[in-house]
Amino acid sequence: MYPSDPGYAPSFDTRLAQAETLCQERGVRLTDLRRRVLEIIWSHPKPMGAYAILDVLRGDGRQGAPPTVYRALDFLLEQGLIHRLASLNVYAGCCQPGSRHGGQFLICRDCGQVNEMNSPAVENLLCAEAAAHCFEVLTQMVEVLGRCPDCQRGTSSDVG
Amino acid sequence: MYPSDPGYAPSFDTRLAQAETLCQERGVRLTDLRRRVLEIIWSHPKPMGAYAILDVLRGDGRQGAPPTVYRALDFLLEQGLIHRLASLNVYAGCCQPGSRHGGQFLICRDCGQVNEMNSPAVENLLCAEAAAHCFEVLTQMVEVLGRCPDCQRGTSSDVG
């Protein structure tokens, strides 16, 4: 299965390795703490709040307070390895960390599942429309609330 | 000047009258408190946080606590008279309250000015792309961070 295949999803380890590579290329340090926070986010089925991440860190036996996790999140956000979903105050792993983008998210109202869509057509149109208003775009955040395919069919496993 | 003219902006009173009419048609009550909160939001140049609104209410001599303003905001949100900008935790008056929509916003990073864009093309494309993922859209929130025309030219008045 190749990245261009529909339904392709890189494994957990592949994603971490990719993050390592990206950080190395950029000359920034993916420290133990930062890597662990990224792991925690990737290993959960749904985006997590900062305090939920903190709970997991403490479960590891690691000491920590809110700034511990917020600083790690800030780093991961700066590097484009995660996104923040402002409407939910949660953080989600980015599925295309190579190229910077604000992120377009499909959020299921019923089961809370989140899907990163990132349609270039939407991004381009949004930039064009903003340009028509003489507005210079830095980042765009798109959050669509609705119902995922599973919940429409009533076949959601609802993990959380 | 007519609503279809470019640059048309309804007056303060016109907007309140429109809100009154909408609420009457819908059989909901735009009470003193709710109307006052809407006034406060419309009468400020930039979107406001809930606690800033609360300060103004208290300046009126009115008694109040956070739930006072949050309940009014909830009502105004339900009626589509205002929007919440999740990335900033602020509330902005809707400039097209007749038809329901999530809202597309151009937010200036430098002066904080916010412009409600609401491009139907963006909305439609977003729905189409979501549908391609078998996702049923309920509401969509678009927040674009960038620089407004004034700030690009360095002619921003920056009202605060």
Next chain:
DNA sequence: TAGCAATTGTTATTCTATAACATAATTGCA
């Protein structure tokens, strides 16, 4: 007028995020 529902007042608490400063680890260089 009594009764019911909707609205507002009030107090306390939860959840999210940051400020400020102390300590530890890492890096670059003499």
Next chain:
DNA sequence: TGCAATTATGTTATAGAATAACAATTGCTA
């Protein structure tokens, strides 16, 4: 290696946003 500068983490306290729970009030209606 030894040391200063930088970066990262630990720690305590606080700020900021939102809601829970219950009491009092208002407005409508039978």
